[in-house]
Amino acid sequence: MTDSPRESAGVVPVRRAETDSGFQVLWTRRPEGRFLSGFRSFVIGRVEDTDADSNDSPHREAARREWCEEAGWEHAGRALDAQRLKPIGEWTSPAWAGEVYHTRFFVLELNEDEAAGCTEALDPREHDDPEWIDPARALERWRRDEVLLSPPILRVLQEFDEGIPAPESRLEIEGFQVSGGHFMLPLRSPTLPPAEYTNCYFVGRDDFVIVDPGSDDSADQDMLLEAVRRRKSRGHRARAIVATHHHRDHIAGIEHLQQATDLELWAHPEFDEMVGDFDVDRRLADGDRIDLKDRDIVVLETPGHASDHLNLFDETAQRAFVGDLVATEGTIVIDPPGGHMGDYLESLRRIRRLGCEVLFPAHGAPVTAPDDHLGYYISHRLDRESKVAAALRQAGRARADDLVSRVYDDVDERVWPLAVRSLTAHLIHLTEEGRARREDGYFEWTDSLNR
Ligand SMILES: [Zn+2]
Incomplete structure (x- = not known):
């Protein structure tokens, strides 16, 4: 524009x-x-x-x-x-x-x-x-x-x-130094509309890790490199690149950055199975600590949007870098088999229990009322799930495609192809909870309780 x-x-x-x-x-x-x-x-x-x-x-x-x-x-x-x-x-x-x-x-x-x-x-x-x-x-x-x-x-x-x-x-x-310890640089990326940018974060001040360099745009990749060099000239030290998960809009700029800096890549143990052409230098598992001199960052596994999804929690400042767990606006796509609704709900609850003061998502501005935001995300999903349950109960037996017009009657038809994936994730979740059965691409309502 x-x-x-x-x-x-x-x-x-x-x-x-x-x-x-x-x-x-x-x-x-x-x-x-x-x-x-x-x-x-x-x-x-x-x-x-x-x-x-x-x-x-x-x-x-x-x-x-x-x-x-x-x-x-x-x-x-x-x-x-x-x-x-x-x-x-x-x-x-x-x-x-x-x-x-x-x-x-x-x-x-x-x-x-x-x-x-x-x-x-x-x-x-x-x-x-x-x-x-x-x-x-x-x-x-x-x-x-x-x-x-x-x-x-x-x-x-x-x-x-x-x-x-x-x-x-x-x-x-220069850029967006949102707080004393953390820097945010939104870069153009191959992401899903309405988002056009992925936030790259420098987590930490004197020592920092670079989270989600997801831009495939060469001008924006150069801008990132320039920001890293500027920090270096002030005596700050980049320790590694961290990927919150393997989706392209979070990793598209890694190669460019590594060529210029030789930085290590740290990611979830399943990350390289998902993408293949990356060498992961350090596998980050739940509870691992990243020691950044003036602060401790804790790694939290938060599967749901992707099975290799990680959050970074700054215990000192009570702030979390949440990747695609939530966005500032709109909802997150849960696309099976990588996406899993039960895991996703559990991850949302887990981050909510931390009681953070600020969430830094990969798309959009910082979230400054995390409890409300996460609460809304959870209740929004549960509301949708009861709509899915009601639609399947009425149909008796159906494919996800058959239910989309009923379950997503409140959203634009153009979004339905994407919505079908989240709908499938809900149906799988109902199956796992023993309320439905899955057979040959069809789902069948089996819950005798009228809930
Ligand atoms: Zn993603």
Whole structure:
């Protein structure tokens, strides 16, 4: 797509304070249901057509309007002179994030009187937990993996290193350092729509492993290599490549990366049976530990989507790298015989029991409410399974194809060929639970209990 980016403006409120750096910024958290929900942010809003009518630049006018609306100034009849908004830099969001935004950031220094009551005034539908914080303290919390920051917010906070930033500092941004310990780089990959990207993760900071280099696109493969080299030049050490499972959109970039780096490949013991043309240097089994200097990563076998599926769990930060266990949006294909519904449900429950704070999936943005997300995935599958059971009970005997129109009557017909595979996985699961029998491609309902 070549749509031009949507313009937006961000306000970074600042006040003088008796802290180490002598001032604080007001940050908030993006609410549920938004892109990057749970990430820290400032007051950001779109540039509207009417913002162009002002004498000032549309971005500055949008920033002024946004602040007056969201901080309750408009309501209180308080005006803001737009000249008080000092531009500090701009950022264009990457294409993988969906709609592309071009954002200009402005610092707004508030006096004591203006700053008082700001946290209460901010609209709670747009801002969770507004808090005044010393930028150095904010960065420290980020380095300790206590908060998530998107790239521009991280850069803005870093800009405060030597006091309140001068107008028009350039925000140079590299990749997506979501938390102090972990880096995310979405790359174009041969995946299933609606996804177009597979997230490659650098798990760990000083020592790190590269998870799922799945891009077959040479420009994106080069971008990954460049990111690895940049880390190396800072003294960080790549230890190995790790594949969460053998699907092509998770491994297509391994060869390119290995040719340039000689890195070992670590994967599940069954991985090379599935693909053949890879040498696995270390076989990762359930409970294995990957020692990365400042943190311990635990390997968890999570079969279901694929029989060689692994998750990596960062015990220190309570974060898990979950491959295709879940996606941020949509569901995961369970395609027998590699895919197995009973195993899949058990894997979802297992990761849910960990009580993680963040999940990093292979497709989509980080999941910041893991318990809700995994709970939804489990109940969604169980609902579907009861629909499958009801359809088979009524038919008595049927093939998966015969049931798809009934079981998936709520999804687009074009998805049915794919849905039949998950439907088959449900039928096999019912068979394993003794509720159905399988014979010559047909399934027969055998459960006498009317459940
Ligand atoms: Zn997969």
